[in-house]
Amino acid sequence: MMRFNGVTQGVKIRLALSGVLLLLGCSDAAPRVFGTVERDRLTLTAPVSELISQIHVVEGSRVRAGEPLIELDATSAKARLALKQAELEQAKAKLAEAKTGARVEEIARAKAVLAGTHASVKEAQRAFERSLQLFAANVVSQADVDAARAARDTYVAKEAEAAQSLHILENGTRSEQLAQAQATVAAAIASVTLEQKALADLTLVAAREAIVDTLPWHVGDRVAAGTQLIGLLALEQPYVRVYLPATWLDSVKAGDSVNIVVDGRAAPIVGTVRNIRSQPAYTPFYALNERDRARLMYLTDISLPSTAADLPTGMAIEVELP
Secondary structure, eight states, X not given: OHHHHHHHHHHHHHHHHHHHHHHHHHHHSOOEEEEEEEOOEEEEEOSSSEEEEEEOOOTTOEEOTTOEEEEEOOHHHHHHHHHHHHHHHHHHHHHHHHHHOSOHHHHHHXXXXXXXXXXXXXXXXXXHHXXXXXXXXXXXXXHHHHHHHHHHHHHHHHHHHHHHXXXXXXXXXXXXXXXXXXHHHHHHHHHHHHHHHHHHHTEEEOSSSEEEEEOOOOTTOEEOTXXXXXXXXXXXXXXXXXXXXXXXXXXXXXXXXXXEEOTTOSSOEEEEEEEEOSSOSSSOGGGOOTTGGGGOEEEEEEEOXXXXXXXXXXXXXXXXXX
């Protein structure tokens, strides 16, 4: 029993000392929350299922905006682009033909065909008239007369067809046909643009100045469409990410300035609260009682000044709450 009382006495003493230290700490320093330095993460994925043909960087490389990072095999894309370009040239040629109209040689040929059918009509008409005379003299039968009439009518129809063909060539292309040819050219141009974009997308480039964070692939690997090929960390505009207790939501607002304590730096860095999530990160609020609501944490981003651009990503820091 004495030992039990001794242990209890020691525990009470330690708790009392801890309480005193806690009170001293609360009176001497502002409350703090812990967080890490973060940067925007850029993820580049494969636009199509292809082989990786070239890799220009390694993990940890610092890249500039627009710098090529990875290239996928472009054989199929180049072939599709060449096909669309050929279709575009064909459409342009048909449009030019529609605008120019018929050639002089085609019109002359149509006139010659019309003249030939006209002569055939005259000959068929004379043959029909002779058959009528011979029928009247009982030299030929009615069937011969009908055959001569049919031959004449056939040549008359051919003459009309040749005349219409000549009119079409002389009148030129209809406005509707010209509009169709123009629409075909526009569609072909759009197809070429799409294939050019698809070809350019096979070379993945950095959108911003960044550091290569993850690069799990090698030259020769075949990747599926949508696979993450490379992960980047943007160098500009680092920020601090912390979990803000619910009890401080009324004291800390977006736009407020807070002190950020960094190990190894004598003076704190002044950051600006950029955003506080509207939803708690843990248990939903409706499932908590009044006591447990103080345990809710809200993800908060704090922008860092340009003087803190050299802080490494993932570094642990402390943020003083006002």
